[in-house]
Amino acid sequence: MRVWLRLPGAGLRIIVSVLLIVIFLMPFYWMILTAFKTLGEVLRMPPKFWVDSLQWQNFRDAFTRINFLHYTRNSLIITLGTMLGQLVVVVPAAYAFARYQFKGKNALFGIVLATMMIPGQLIFLPIFVMFAKSGLLNTYVSLIVPFIASGTAIFMLRQTFMQVPDSQLEAARLDNASEFKIIYTIMMPAAVPTLSTLALLTFIGTWNSYFFPLVWTTTDAVRTLPLGIQKLQDVEGLSPQIVMAGNMMLIVPILLVFLIARKQIIKAFTYMGVK
Amino acid sequence: MSGIVLEKVTKKYGDKLIIEDLNLTIESGSFTVLVGPSGCGKSTTLRMIAGLEHSTEGSIHIGGVSMNQVEPGKRNLAMVFQNYALYPTMTVEKNIEYGLKNNKVPKEERQRLITEIAETVGLTRHLHKKPEFLSGGERQRVALARAMVKKPAVFLMDEPLSNLDAKLRQQMRAELIELHKKLGATFVYVTHDQVEAMSMGTRIVLMDGGKVMQEDNPHNLYYDPANLFSSRFIGTPPMNILALDRCGEEIRKLAPQQARYLGFRPEKAKFTLEPGMEPDNTVSLTGTLSGRELLGSEIIYKVLLENGLIISVKCFDRPERELEAVRLYVKKEHLAFFDAQEQRVRVAAQSGISTAGSIGDSA
Numbered sequence: 001m002r003v004w005l006r007l008p009g010a011g012l013r014i015i016v017s018v019l020l021i022v023i024f025l026m027p028f029y030w031m032i033l034t035a036f037k038t039l040g041e042v043l044r045m046p047p048k049f050w051v052d053s054l055q056w057q058n059f060r061d062a063f064t065r066i067n068f069l070h071y072t073r074n075s076l077i078i079t080l081g082t083m084l085g086q087l088v089v090v091v092p093a094a095y096a097f098a099r100y101q102f103k104g105k106n107a108l109f110g111i112v113l114a115t116m117m118i119p120g121q122l123i124f125l126p127i128f129v130m131f132a133k134s135g136l137l138n139t140y141v142s143l144i145v146p147f148i149a150s151g152t153a154i155f156m157l158r159q160t161f162m163q164v165p166d167s168q169l170e171a172a173r174l175d176n177a178s179e180f181k182i183i184y185t186i187m188m189p190a191a192v193p194t195l196s197t198l199a200l201l202t203f204i205g206t207w208n209s210y211f212f213p214l215v216w217t218t219t220d221a222v223r224t225l226p227l228g229i230q231k232l233q234d235v236e237g238l239s240p241q242i243v244m245a246g247n248m249m250l251i252v253p254i255l256l257v258f259l260i261a262r263k264q265i266i267k268a269f270t271y272m273g274v275k
Numbered sequence: 276m277s278g279i280v281l282e283k284v285t286k287k288y289g290d291k292l293i294i295e296d297l298n299l300t301i302e303s304g305s306f307t308v309l310v311g312p313s314g315c316g317k318s319t320t321l322r323m324i325a326g327l328e329h330s331t332e333g334s335i336h337i338g339g340v341s342m343n344q345v346e347p348g349k350r351n352l353a354m355v356f357q358n359y360a361l362y363p364t365m366t367v368e369k370n371i372e373y374g375l376k377n378n379k380v381p382k383e384e385r386q387r388l389i390t391e392i393a394e395t396v397g398l399t400r401h402l403h404k405k406p407e408f409l410s411g412g413e414r415q416r417v418a419l420a421r422a423m424v425k426k427p428a429v430f431l432m433d434e435p436l437s438n439l440d441a442k443l444r445q446q447m448r449a450e451l452i453e454l455h456k457k458l459g460a461t462f463v464y465v466t467h468d469q470v471e472a473m474s475m476g477t478r479i480v481l482m483d484g485g486k487v488m489q490e491d492n493p494h495n496l497y498y499d500p501a502n503l504f505s506s507r508f509i510g511t512p513p514m515n516i517l518a519l520d521r522c523g524e525e526i527r528k529l530a531p532q533q534a535r536y537l538g539f540r541p542e543k544a545k546f547t548l549e550p551g552m553e554p555d556n557t558v559s560l561t562g563t564l565s566g567r568e569l570l571g572s573e574i575i576y577k578v579l580l581e582n583g584l585i586i587s588v589k590c591f592d593r594p595e596r597e598l599e600a601v602r603l604y605v606k607k608e609h610l611a612f613f614d615a616q617e618q619r620v621r622v623a624a625q626s627g628i629s630t631a632g633s634i635g636d637s638a
Contacts, residue, residue, distance in 0.1 A: 167360035170327050175374035175421075176348030185373070189364035 035244040062246035071228030079206040085148035094157035116151035160194040196264035277428030278303040284333035294485040308476035316485040352429035353422035361406040368402040503617035515586040534612035541589040543609040564598040
């Protein structure tokens with residue numbers, strides 16, 4: 001246990017570690033701290049690094065000042081919809097790229113990889129125009145579909161699928177398994193770490209997404225929680241403590257999911273590293 | 276019932292010819308071993324029977340039915356892979372159950388079959404373990420159980436024992452022979468190991484370069500090789516082959532006209548005229564012992580002949596001989612001749628290289 005503590009240079013290592021932890025945790029601490037302050041405490045100079053009494057009503061205010069449930073529902077629908085859509089599109093695509101030989105395979109895969117290299121900010125406008133023309137503005141579809149065919153996910157899953165030995169697939173074929181069954185019973189169980197990592201990345205990415213829901217919508221109908229929190233700043237003037245309370249509520253689901261999937265994610269990254 | 280017939284089968288990968296015009300009949304209920312050096316096409320042949328590879332030309336029939344359009348899973352066969360190919364995310368039980376489930380066998384029936392097969396191969400204790408927690412031998416048994424539980428008419432095995440240690444391999448060899456007797460199914464077994472082939476097969480198909488070199492039972496393959504390749508591939512050490520033009524007058528007189536090579540098994544060369552050997556039914560060679568290898572019951576000598584060729588002699592005499600000049604005797608009936616195309620040339624009135632002196636006799 002703690003072998004590295006006894007190694008030469010351990011002292012320096014501890015100092016660097018602590019420094020890094022402080023740098024990373026400071027903004028979080030400041031958010032949490034602010035969420036529990038009164039407006040007076042927030043504005044005080046020099047700032048205070050502790051609060052004497054916790055202002056729980058900040059959370060209630062954040063919840064009531066905007067239609068919190070409406071935004072949360074939108075966020076949930078769009079996030080889960082994107083994850084589900086990815087599952088349907090990415091898994092078969094990755095399987096085909098990993099296991100089938102077909103004409104134009106390399107060219108198609110090149111296109112998939114290219115999508116990873118084009119920043120969305122570069123093409124959001126034509127897509128917006130396209131949605132506007134086809135009457136898809138302010139619908140869930142417009143915020144889900146563009147993110148379903150994720151190049152990153154296809155690429156990562158293809159790498160994982162390629163590591164499954166041929167003989168396992170052949171054994172399954174001899175066991176009279178259909179292609180769908182092979183994907184479902186052989187490939188996906190072998191890719192659980194990668195799948196959970198991808199699910200988490202998609203979850204965080206979609207849940208936190210701010211830019212696209214902002215520029216691809218014109219009304220509040222399908223806007224998501226991050227946009228709702230942003231709105232807290234505009235309602236009833238300056239109140240950073242309430243914005244921070246809203247932010248805390250925004251990140252709770254992400255923390256929960258990460259805690260649940262942590263083991264799988266570490267596995268996925270070490271697996272990819274070792275191979 | 277479940278005989279396999281390959282007709283004019285050719286397999287190419289791009290321009291590379293792997294198997295050329297292969298005609299092969301595997302009898303129903305036989306234990307047929309496909310053996311040959313790596314790259315001879317034996318695994319490809321097996322995989323074509325399984326349906327995992329498509330033949331470029333030709334047709335494959337199992338039980339009289341053309342298999343060209345039949346999916347691997349519908350051919351009523353099971354395969355055991357070299358690396359076992361167990362499903363790592365499933366328990367032993369699920370591994371065995373997988374094929375049954377896909378074949379829509381009812382649940383109670385599946386349960387009964389699994390229990391039965393687990394007992395047969397001794398896996399009952401391990402049913403709920405994942406393959407990674409099993410030893411090599413146990414994994415091998417799971418692979419076998421997975422194949423057996425489907426009760427297929429044909430078992431295909433692709434070097435299934437080569438990942439086991441020597442002792443376990445010997446044990447599994449005996450168990451596979453037992454299994455074949457018990458099930459009465461057709462076994463097609465691929466190996467590069469001639470000992471496995473000789474000890475297990477009722478029928479051996481010796482392949483090289485995508486062609487069948489000889490197809491026969493183990494006894495004939497050893498005692499009556501059809502060509503130089505067979506004579507050299509089977510037997511440890513392999514048959515001694517001498518170019519006739521470097522042999523003495525006494526031997527050349529015996530050879531048929533078109534013969535170019537002479538061969539005899541290492542254990543057929545004797546240091547003395549043994550009972551039954553007369554000067555007029557033997558030939559003699561002179562040389563010097565140049566090496567000696569002790570293999571427990573037998574000793575293998577390297578002999579440098581006067582004509583500069585080196586041959587092996589296997590004998591069971593004690594004590595070991597000093598490395599000195601010797602004279603060797605070989606009965607004429609033990610000599611085999613081969614022509615310039617490396618095919619066997621038979622001397623009139625000679626059927627085999629003395630099948631009379633059968634396996635046990637050499638001791």
